[in-house]
Amino acid sequence: MVKKIKQYSGYYGCDKCTQKGTWVAGRMTYPEVDNLTSRSNDTFRAEMTRRQENEETPVSPFLSLPLDMVEQFPIDYMHQACLGVMKKLLTVWVRGDRKVRMSAGQISNVTQRLLSLQKAIPSCFARKPRHLEDIDRWKATELRQFAVYTGKIVLKGILADQLYDHFMVFSVALSLLLCPTLAVEHNAYSKELMKYFIEKTGELYGEHFTVYNVHSMLHLPEEALAFGSLDACSGFPFENYLGKLKRLVRSGKQPLTQVVKRLVEMPKSPLSVKASKPKFKRPNNAFILHEGKCCEAIEEREESDDSGCQMLLCKLFEKTEPLFRDPRDSRILGCFKVQSRHAVMKLIPERQLTRQAIMVEKRDETIFLAILHEQR
Numbered sequence: 568m569v570k571k572i573k574q575y576s577g578y579y580g581c582d583k584c585t586q587k588g589t590w591v592a593g594r595m596t597y598p599e600v601d602n603l604t605s606r607s608n609d610t611f612r613a614e615m616t617r618r619q620e621n622e623e624t625p626v627s628p629f630l631s632l633p634l635d636m637v638e639q640f641p642i643d644y645m646h647q648a649c650l651g652v653m654k655k656l657l658t659v660w661v662r663g664d665r666k667v668r669m670s671a672g673q674i675s676n677v678t679q680r681l682l683s684l685q686k687a688i689p690s691c692f693a694r695k696p697r698h699l700e701d702i703d704r705w706k707a708t709e710l711r712q713f714a715v716y717t718g719k720i721v722l723k724g725i726l727a728d729q730l731y732d733h734f735m736v737f738s739v740a741l742s743l744l745l746c747p748t749l750a751v752e753h754n755a756y757s758k759e760l761m762k763y764f765i766e767k768t769g770e771l772y773g774e775h776f777t778v779y780n781v782h783s784m785l786h787l788p789e790e791a792l793a794f795g796s797l798d799a800c801s802g803f804p805f806e807n808y809l810g811k812l813k814r815l816v817r818s819g820k821q822p823l824t825q826v827v828k829r830l831v832e833m834p835k836s837p838l839s840v841k842a843s844k845p846k847f848k849r850p851n852n853a854f855i856l857h858e859g860k861c862c863e864a865i866e867e868r869e870e871s872d873d874s875g876c877q878m879l880l881c882k883l884f885e886k887t888e889p890l891f892r893d894p895r896d897s898r899i900l901g902c903f904k905v906q907s908r909h910a911v912m913k914l915i916p917e918r919q920l921t922r923q924a925i926m927v928e929k930r931d932e933t934i935f936l937a938i939l940h941e942q943r
């Protein structure tokens with residue numbers, strides 16, 4: 568809207584490429600994934616100059632600023648991937664076409680699994696998993712939790728195999744783009760996965776499913792590369808801060824004044840990030856170690872290692888296996904399974920605990936999922 572261009576329902580509705588849409592069953596779809604021409608700042612500005620000369624529709628006021636009119640308007644994965652694609656998939660699994668929806672029994676099984684994960688979700692997550700039946704009320708952060716972490720576990724063996732494998736392609740591609748290191752290292756691979764995901768979407772869910780929202784997944788790898796990771800150009804920090812502002816309002820009277828007064832009273836900006844120290848209680852004490860091992864931090868010890876780093880007593884799982892192998896060995900994402908009987912108690916320097924994780928204990932094995940999104 569602010570760029571004064573066609574929206575997603577138009578024939579050339581993608582603001583990143585020039586694919587002409589195809590009208591299917593009353594909606595505009597973008598099924599192509601290959602040989603697409605990217606838009607650029609130069610082509611965008613040239614088109615706007617043409618419009619101005621011909622006195623066609625008004626142009627965007629942003630044109631007078633030194634902005635890249637394509638690159639500096641990134642696709643926001645909070646809206647497009649979480650509130651968009653993930654919600655769309657969940658909705659058809661719950662109440663879509665008979666070919667792709669789950670039975671009432673299967674939905675209730677997934678819900679039971681989700682609820683049983685509540686105790687495993689660390690406090691850095693704003694919300695715990697809830698009923699699948701509540702899908703219409705799920706917030707973006709819950710949809711991200713499902714897309715990147717819990718979905719992999721709770722759908723396995725319940726959702727039809729080919730739908731599950733297809734979801735995993737999306738989940739892995741998205742997860743890779745959240746971590747700044749992986750987003751660069753595996754960028755081309757993530758793009759291949761997104762291409763496959765979109766192509767297969769038409770086959771599995773029907774051509775009418777490949778709307779702009781699904782198409783835009785193809786451009787997410789470019790955004791991650793340009794900005795460092797998807798969290799560097801997403802709406803999540805904005806939404807989280809809105810949540811914080813909302814909690815400053817205690818009554819319906821003059822809300823703006825209340826917010827301003829409370830912000831002034833605060834000793835420092837509520838946006839400042841605390842350095843996170845390892846915690847020693849479940850569910851906040853699971854970590855991935857730098858060489859692909861997993862541990863639970865048990866307690867802090869007085870001693871430190873040669874370089875002065877604090878030693879922690881940990882329950883260490885040295886023998887780890889990939890949680891899944893398709894579409895790729897899950898260890899690149901920090902997803903492991905371990906056997907509890909192989910754990911040993913060991914002193915480990917704090918700096919080796921590289922990433923916080925979600926730890927899920929099951930009857931015969933324990934699962935570790937590295938937390939990949941930026942926590943702010």
Ligand SMILES: [Zn+2]
Nearest residue numbers: 581583584586
């Ligand atoms: Zn496009």
